[in-house]
Amino acid sequence: MLKILSLLSPGHFLLLTIVSLLALLTGLGLLGAAAFLITKAALAPPLYTLTIGITAVRACGIGRAVFRYGERYLTHESAFNLLTHLRLRLYDIACQKINQPKKKLPQGTMLQQLLSGAETVQNFFLRGLMPPLVTLLASLLLVLLLWPHINAWSLLILLVWGCQLLPVAAAPHISQERESLYRGALLDYSQGQRELVTAGSLALAINRLDKSGTQWQSKLQQEQQTLYRTDLALGLLRTAGYTLLASALIPAIGVTLDGITFAVCLLLLLTLFTEFAPLPAAARQFRLAQNALHGLAPPAKADAPDVNITENGHLLAVHNLAFAYPQSVPLFTGLDFAIVPGGHTAIIGDSGSGKTTLALLLAGLWPPTAGSIYYGQHTPADLIAAIPQGCWLFAASIRANFEHLYPDITEAAIHDNLQTAQLSQVVQKLPQGIDTPLGENACCLSGGERNRLQAALLLASPAPVLLFDEPTAGLDKSTADKLLNAIIDKSTLTGQTVIVITHDLPQLHRFSQVINLSPT
DSSP states (O other), X not given: OHHHHTTSOHHHHHHHHHHHHHHHHHHHHHHHHHHHXXXXXXXXXXXXXXXXXXXXXXXXXXXXXXXXXXXHHHHHHHHHHHHHHHHHHHHHHHHHHHTOGGGOOOHHHHHHHHHHHXXXXXXXXXXXXXXXXXXXXXXXXXXXXXXXXHGGGGGHHHHHHHHTTTHHHHOOOOOHHHHHHHHHXXXXXXXXXXXXXXXXXXXXXXXXXXXXXXXXXXXXXXXHHHHHHHHHHHHHXXXXXXXXXXXXXXXXXXXXXXXXXXXXHHHHHHHHHHHHTTHHHHHHHHHHHHHHHHHTOOOOOOOOOSSOHHHHTOSEEEEEEEEOOTTSOXXXXXXXXXXXXXXXXXXXXXXXXXXXXXXXXXXXXXOOSEEEEEOTTSOHHHHEEEOOTTOOOOSSOHHHHHHHHOTTOOHHHHHHHHHHTTOHHHHHHSTTGGGSOOOGGGTTSOHHHHHHHHHHHHHTOOOSEEEEESTTTTOOHHHHHHHHHHHHHHHHHHTOEEEEEOOOGGGGGGOSEEEEOSOO
């Protein structure tokens, strides 16, 4: 939970809290000012004495609308930022769970749990955190306001507030086990109907499916009934608390309170207790977010290999690396190598030997089945820039593709990288040069031109390691040779390290290290 809170800067969190509190206080002030105005007007005073009440009603009404809008804006902005963070994490978690056969769930069930968990956590700020926090601050202010009149009785406000949060400790939540069993049975039935008919087990499978669905619905109804009973009890508690506080205020009339102030206090209490009504749902949302975070925990980091990166001067080291898709033979096992700064490494091998898979592992996009990849003090995202095969290209233009990745890139830098990628002549033939619309996924370019554009985009990266995945695919030998030579020459000038997945064996002499994944 602290990691979610850390996604907001202290300043942003403070601003969100202040705006939310002001939205609540102006709402309280609106009804308090209205109570003052009505009770004061009932005494038929001179009209000018009502000016303050009229002004307060208008100010609080406008302020409530403004601060409520600001609260919604800030909380939704926080929710979208959190959703972005979660989406970037979901792929890593899914890959890790898929490659853990002992803990493997059906993929549909696993993805459904991940996505529903992400949606739950997304609403944490808006529905789970801010309502309890803001109502607590407002309750403390009202306790201070009422203390001179009813003393310790005012603490009853905090007691009622705390009771509304009981679902945090005792919130029933829908049984994921029952739901998973039902989804699994439904998937088995839908995908295996022909086999069930052949085996004469169709009726038995339908009965199992009905039984699983009935059990899930029964559990769901029981938990819903528990929620209704809890909400009813807490609603009665709010009513009882308000009644006791109102009764405690009555003896203060004529002593520390006049009739108008008494009416204002009653309406403020009523409004605050109305704001308590959503707190049980917020408490349940808080608990659900906590539960969802267990399934969205970041992948465990691999152990460091038996190599001292700092002393040996390696950028990254691979130790006893292995990878296998679920229920498949390993693509490779026991892989050991290190990448040195400024070196050039080629990854070669037969089709299906795992070249692209190794690239995805090195880039940190997939976790290994066994072994480890050590990046020193860096993260994969900081150390390695990679554009795997099949990556989507933006339809707008070549310039737009560069600027999406590098907002501050200059036009001269764009042309320099296009020239290195052997695309200058292609660009010159385009009607509007680098501003020519490329169509969906750059459909106006050929396969080889798309590969070269991806190479140009990668060349513009300042990352210490550039990982190219088949940059020469679809190119004739002459262009392929020029492209590989240009990539190596430029990286030598910039001091960057290059890893290239390639089938162009005649160019291997340009690489200081060759990793052959083909079986020997």
